[in-house]
Amino acid sequence: MMCCASCGTAEVDDIKLKKCTACYLVRYCSVKRQRDHRPQHEKECKKRAAELRDEILFKQPESTNLGDCPICFLPLSIDLKKSSAMTCCSKVVCIGCCHANQKREVEDVCPFCRKAIPTSQEEIDKNRMRRVEANDPFAFRRMGERCSDEKDYKSAVEYWTKAAELGDVGAHYNLSISYRDGLGVEKDEKKKVYHSEQAAIGGDPFARSHLGCEEWSNGMTDRAVKHWIIAAKLQDEKAVGALKEAYREGCVRKEDFASALRGHQAAVDSTKSPQRDEAEAFMIHHKLRGLGG
Numbered sequence: 001m002m003c004c005a006s007c008g009t010a011e012v013d014d015i016k017l018k019k020c021t022a023c024y025l026v027r028y029c030s031v032k033r034q035r036d037h038r039p040q041h042e043k044e045c046k047k048r049a050a051e052l053r054d055e056i057l058f059k060q061p062e063s064t065n066l067g068d069c070p071i072c073f074l075p076l077s078i079d080l081k082k083s084s085a086m087t088c089c090s091k092v093v094c095i096g097c098c099h100a101n102q103k104r105e106v107e108d109v110c111p112f113c114r115k116a117i118p119t120s121q122e123e124i125d126k127n128r129m130r131r132v133e134a135n136d137p138f139a140f141r142r143m144g145e146r147c148s149d150e151k152d153y154k155s156a157v158e159y160w161t162k163a164a165e166l167g168d169v170g171a172h173y174n175l176s177i178s179y180r181d182g183l184g185v186e187k188d189e190k191k192k193v194y195h196s197e198q199a200a201i202g203g204d205p206f207a208r209s210h211l212g213c214e215e216w217s218n219g220m221t222d223r224a225v226k227h228w229i230i231a232a233k234l235q236d237e238k239a240v241g242a243l244k245e246a247y248r249e250g251c252v253r254k255e256d257f258a259s260a261l262r263g264h265q266a267a268v269d270s271t272k273s274p275q276r277d278e279a280e281a282f283m284i285h286h287k288l289r290g291l292g293g
């Protein structure tokens with residue numbers, strides 16, 4: 001029988017106990033009883049809450065936050081030169097599908113929604129604002145990045161905050177940098193870590209790799225290695241380099257290192273296709289520029 005951790009009241013008939021929402025270990029019959037029990041429970045609660053957070057934090061995402069190309073459905077490369085963001089529909093399309101679209105169409109149109117590709121910065125900005133008005137998180141992030149490029153960091157943070165609230169993983173990473181460097185906001189270590197972790201949980205390999213570097217600097221080698229293994233399996237080359245150094249220093253088990261290398265290669269290979277190889281070769285020889293801003 002479940003009982004209140006503070007007063008021992010049993011959960012019977014009309015008496016309903018509520019779990020501690022931080023650790024989920026104990027139950028209480030009222031908010032007052034929970035407050036009364038806090039001094040005895042606080043240490044255990046924080047420990048269990050941290051364990052639960054780590055279970056989420058160190059879970060290997062199925063893919064990066066970029067996901068798949070919406071046309072060929074192959075994973076997108078984390079090399080942003082190998083995809084184009086469409087301002088008309090906020091879709092990120094791989095270079096292979098962009099190149100195939102250019103070969104097929106007489107006029108420049110979006111490979112996904114078929115709208116005309118903007119030819120000026122003004123048209124690009126209008127497209128983005130239309131997407132912002134539609135509450136598109138990707139558009140909010142891109143507008144924030146535009147503001148950041150123009151040194152308007154306060155507006156950038158406002159856009160990124162909205163994008164993060166709408167679930168954009170990249171916006172969390174941008175906010176972590178803002179809180180780290182004090183750009184548009186006051187420096188805040190807790191918020192920096194929170195947004196870094198949210199980005200990492202969402203599949204951002206760069207946020208994950210940076211968390212690994214911070215843990216390494218703090219002497220938390222086991223946690224650093226966990227972050228780098230996850231990042232490596234999300235295509236991140238720098239994480240592989242960090243793991244190699246850690247392996248030389250004896251901080252990574254041979255089987256874990258081998259698994260990370262196999263996972264990295266598999267992730268990179270999954271982004272390749274003959275169509276993308278053709279597009280990349282075309283880019284090298286003809287300096288193909290990204291479409292849609």
